[in-house]
Amino acid sequence: MNADLIVRGGRVVTDGYRMEADVVIEEGRVTGLLRDSSHVAADRVVDARGKFVLPGLIDPHTHWGVFNLPDLDAFADQCASESASSLAGGVTTVMHCAMDQGSYLTHLPRKQERIESRAGVDVVFYPALTSLAQVAEVSALVAQGVTSFKMFLNGDAFYGIGESAFYAGLREVLRCGGTPMVHCEWTPPALDLLSHELEAAGRTDLKAWADARPNVLELTAMERVFRLAESLAGPVYIVHVSTREGPALGASARARGVEAYLETCPHYLALDYTMPSIAQLGKVKPPIRGPADREGLWSGLLSGQIDTVGTDHCTLLLRAAKVGKGDIWSQQNGFAGTETMLPILLSEGVRKRGLTLERLVELTSANAARIHRIPGKGSIRPGSDADLTIVDLERTATLSADTLHSACDFTLYEGWKVTGMPVLTIRGGAVVMEEGTMRRGPPGRVLRTARREASATGRGASSPSRVDDPAHRSR
Numbered sequence: 001m002n003a004d005l006i007v008r009g010g011r012v013v014t015d016g017y018r019m020e021a022d023v024v025i026e027e028g029r030v031t032g033l034l035r036d037s038s039h040v041a042a043d044r045v046v047d048a049r050g051k052f053v054l055p056g057l058i059d060p061h062t063h064w065g066v067f068n069l070p071d072l073d074a075f076a077d078q079c080a081s082e083s084a085s086s087l088a089g090g091v092t093t094v095m096h097c098a099m100d101q102g103s104y105l106t107h108l109p110r111k112q113e114r115i116e117s118r119a120g121v122d123v124v125f126y127p128a129l130t131s132l133a134q135v136a137e138v139s140a141l142v143a144q145g146v147t148s149f150k151m152f153l154n155g156d157a158f159y160g161i162g163e164s165a166f167y168a169g170l171r172e173v174l175r176c177g178g179t180p181m182v183h184c185e186w187t188p189p190a191l192d193l194l195s196h197e198l199e200a201a202g203r204t205d206l207k208a209w210a211d212a213r214p215n216v217l218e219l220t221a222m223e224r225v226f227r228l229a230e231s232l233a234g235p236v237y238i239v240h241v242s243t244r245e246g247p248a249l250g251a252s253a254r255a256r257g258v259e260a261y262l263e264t265c266p267h268y269l270a271l272d273y274t275m276p277s278i279a280q281l282g283k284v285k286p287p288i289r290g291p292a293d294r295e296g297l298w299s300g301l302l303s304g305q306i307d308t309v310g311t312d313h314c315t316l317l318l319r320a321a322k323v324g325k326g327d328i329w330s331q332q333n334g335f336a337g338t339e340t341m342l343p344i345l346l347s348e349g350v351r352k353r354g355l356t357l358e359r360l361v362e363l364t365s366a367n368a369a370r371i372h373r374i375p376g377k378g379s380i381r382p383g384s385d386a387d388l389t390i391v392d393l394e395r396t397a398t399l400s401a402d403t404l405h406s407a408c409d410f411t412l413y414e415g416w417k418v419t420g421m422p423v424l425t426i427r428g429g430a431v432v433m434e435e436g437t438m439r440r441g442p443p444g445r446v447l448r449t450a451r452r453e454a455s456a457t458g459r460g461a462s463s464p465s466r467v468d469d470p471a472h473r474s475r
Contacts, residue, residue: 010048056092056387061310083120089339090389090422119444145448174234177451184221204327235259244296247305311337346420
């Protein structure tokens with residue numbers, strides 16, 4: 001027997017358990033987990049002694065090229081830069097929110113061409129539905145293997161969706177066996193009123209942004225979405241939950257039989273609006289809130305009420321554009337986050353708060369693969385894709401935009417000292433990052449995801465089955 005690659009001597013953490021095992025890899029797939037692989041020849045052996053071997057992370061929430069729409073050349077450049085950033089952080093699959101105006105049946109093939117020529121990670125599309133014309137394309141997109149769809153309930157003039165179109169979109173996504181992903185902020189007309197009052201009062205600080213979008217607006221939207229999903233007997237995935245009350249609200253919906261999933265983000269877990277270092281950088285929708293919200297989200301995450309962690313990674317490239325005129329109202333939204341996700345969770349979660357590595361794997365890969373039905377991802381088992389990240393829990397690092405790989409020239413974590421780092425990333429059976437050095441790997445793929453059967457959209461189904469059909473591996 002001769003393998004392409006063996007990861008030897010590490011502690012494998014996957015699917016709710018850990019074991020001492022050597023991971024044997026051939027032709028981009030895991031072919032064995034062996035107690036002793038010394039009898040197996042391989043083209044390369046990676047020494048993982050003293051370290052943990054996790055499934056390659058999935059970032060279920062990214063926005064490549066969002067500030068450069070509809071420039072496909074800029075998108076292609078970011079496919080390259082943000083892939084490097086992802087792989088440096090142990091992330092091997094990203095879900096990309098396509099936010100194009102017009103027909104996705106036209107736009108997505110064009111983006112696929114750029115991904116396959118420039119990206120170094122696997123990509124799952126989830127289009128944002130902003131009009132009834134795009135809702136009408138859902139059935140055709142699902143047939144092509146695009147099964148998760150985003151809808152924004154925040155009144156944004158560009159990508160928000162009206163109430164009537166939202167209901168139509170939610171119903172159609174569920175009818176076709178898809179998974180709706182909802183940005184929950186029931187902002188208009190409250191947002192305009194509060195923003196004008198705060199500006200008139202001379203408030204320009206980061207807390208003013210949170211005061212303009214108070215917790216109740218997120219919670220009101222969540223409750224309305226849960227009730228609609230309940231009436232339609234289907235699942236719903238709430239993106240970037242930012243409030244301390246959100247996890248309990250999700251648990252309450254589940255207790256009624258709603259198939260509700262919650263995602264939060266590292267910036268809500270690590271940061272709050274009292275921190276001076278992010279005063280000019282922390283504007284995002286929904287807002288970074290106070291210390292009580294941060295700790296409430298940790299409680300929900302540690303208790304199992306939160307299902308996934310995504311980053312809401314936006315490739316806003318220039319600090320100067322981010323800061324604007326120096327006040328919160330002129331600042332731009334968004335920031336990069338994929339590369340720092342794992343270091344933040346290891347340091348703030350595993351190191352400081354007792355987050356187990358088994359739970360970490362659920363939050364960062366296994367649950368996203370199951371909820372969004374991404375085949376071959378989220379586990380280390382024979383037959384799964386050979387996407388791995390090797391973690392050294394004792395490795396320390398200082399985070400800085402100068403050493404991170406994103407095209408973005410700033411980070412919210414500038415100068416942060418973290419303990420616990422990814423030290424080697426394998427994607428598709430190839431070592432693509434080693435001790436911070438990037439190596440060429442297989443080209444990126446756009447993955448097909450699997451639709452849910454009608455029975456899987458019923459009430460109370462808490463854990464959709466894993467999909468490992470090789471026929472759905474790529475578009």
